[in-house]
Structure formats: C-alpha cells, structure tokens
Amino acid sequence: MGGWNTADIPDQQGRIYIVTGATSGLGEATARALTxxxxxxxMACRNQxxxxAVAKTMGGNAQVRALDLADLASVRAFADTVERADVLINNAGVMAVPKSATVDGFESQIGTNYLGHFALTGxxxxxxxxxxxxxxSITHFIxxxxxxxxxxxxxxxxRFGAYAQSKLALLLFTYELQRRxxxxxxxxxxxxxxxxxxxxEISSKTENILEQIVGLGNRLIAQSAEMGALPTLFAATADAEPGAYYGPDWFNWRGNPTxxxxxxxxxxxxTARQLWELSERLTGVDFTI
Structure with a gap:
C-alpha cells in the first residue's frame, strides 16, 4: 500500500464514526483526520x-458524548444514545498503571482496554x-x-503483563468477531x-520511573500521534481485509501502514471462544450476530 497517509482517505461525507478516547493522542489524531x-x-470521552475543547478545534463535524469504559453502566448509557454509525473505532486505553479496579471490579487494564470495548461493541x-x-499494541507479543x-x-x-494481556485479548476478540x-x-x-x-499521553499514567524512561524514548525514538494513527485510519477507511491487522511498515515501530x-x-x-464466553458472562452483554 506504499506510503499511505491522510491524503489518501476517501471522501467521508455522510459517514458517521465513533472514536473512543478521542480527547488526546491517537484518538484525537484519528478523529481530527476523519472530520x-x-x-x-x-467523540466518546470520559472527560467531557x-x-x-478538542471538538471545537475540529469545526462542526465532531460531537462529544460521555463514555467511561471502566463503568459498564456508562457503556450502556452511551450505547443508548447511538442511533447508527458506519464504523466503531475502539481506541481508548490505559497503559501499565498501578493495580486498581474498575467500577465493576475488573482489573483496570483488562476492564478498560478490553472488557469495556467488548461490551460496547456487543x-x-x-x-x-x-x-x-x-x-x-506490539506489546501483545508478550x-x-x-x-x-x-x-x-x-x-x-x-503492570506491563496486564497491559499486554488486554491488547492480546483485543486481537483474539477481533479475529473471533470476524469468524462469527x-x-x-x-x-x-x-x-x-x-x-x-x-x-x-497514555504512557504518562504509569506513576513510576518507567514514565521517565518512556518520556525519553518519546523524544528520541517515537513517531508522532498523527503517524501512529495512520494504521487505525487505514483500517477504518481504506479497503481493509476482513480480520486483518495493520501497523507501521518499519519493523512495526514507525512509518506508514501495512x-x-x-x-x-x-x-x-x-482460547478466543473461551475468552468470548467469559467476557459475555463478566459484562452481561450477549452478542447477536
């Protein structure tokens, strides 16, 4: 697909996207390119x-609605506000945070990154x-x-084990959803x-020396949020393959989507089937496909 970038996004007039966690970072860059x-x-956001404030900078094409993925009641309330959409982009997440629990008692990373999105999708x-x-995330490898x-x-x-588990769960969910x-x-x-x-900003919540190390890496190695959003934008708007996985073309680290x-x-x-069944039990959301 060569050097695909935002200039290659087809005209999106008349289309509706839901982007979770669109107040900063990848979510904001994704929402901005789509508008x-x-x-x-x-923009499905916890911090309205x-x-x-972010939506105002995008003109009249963005609207903000409340969504806290760490609270299944909030997930249900948000879902009740949606009449239709063309694409759901499950982007929001927390990374390598200290151990804590969601409103519903789930470990915060599996609860926010995966179970909240599983319920929202269903x-x-x-x-x-x-x-x-x-x-x-590339961390799903571990x-x-x-x-x-x-x-x-x-x-x-x-912290990183919990984060990696949540990102692996999202891939298992993606592939199983496509099969179904x-x-x-x-x-x-x-x-x-x-x-x-x-x-x-996702790496700024770790609350330890890791945050400083990641911050240094951000300055020296990392690509911008705008570049990081390109694989998601390709997956959402281009001729993506069913059940495919897209990332940067330079060793999975940086570059254009492939x-x-x-x-x-x-x-x-x-494991995907068992995780799906467990997720339905934990969230109380049964998929109708």
Missing amino acids: AAGAQVI IKGQ LLLDRISERVVNTS GRIDLEDLNWERRAYS LELAGSDKLAVAAHPGYAAT RVSSTAASHDEK
Missing part, C-alpha cells in the same frame, strides 16, 4: 470538558453498518491470557491496528 475528510465523528453491533476497528485469573486476583500483578460475522453471512468487518511506538502479523497466541481459536 477533515468530511466525516461526522462521535476536555472533549468539548451493544452497538446491530447499529454499526460497516466495520469495527480495535486498537492493539501477552498471556489467563482465563482462570483474568483480573489478576491470584497472580502477582504485573462470516459464519452469520454478514458483510461487516472486524479489523485491528496498532500505532507502533507513538508519543502519546498489513502486519500477530502471534500464534492471538490466533488460538479455542
């Missing part, structure tokens, strides 16, 4: 004040006309799904993307 191309963007799928895009202890209640907590859509004869797509190493590979663990269909 510039003519799309209407629903910040969201409104609640909205009948109103999404074209595709679902999930944002994963991820491990523990179906017996998804919420780190018995394991010694690892195809079995149902649906032409909707499930696609995943990752930003490579992009300088965003199709990339993911681990064997992310393609484990048995």
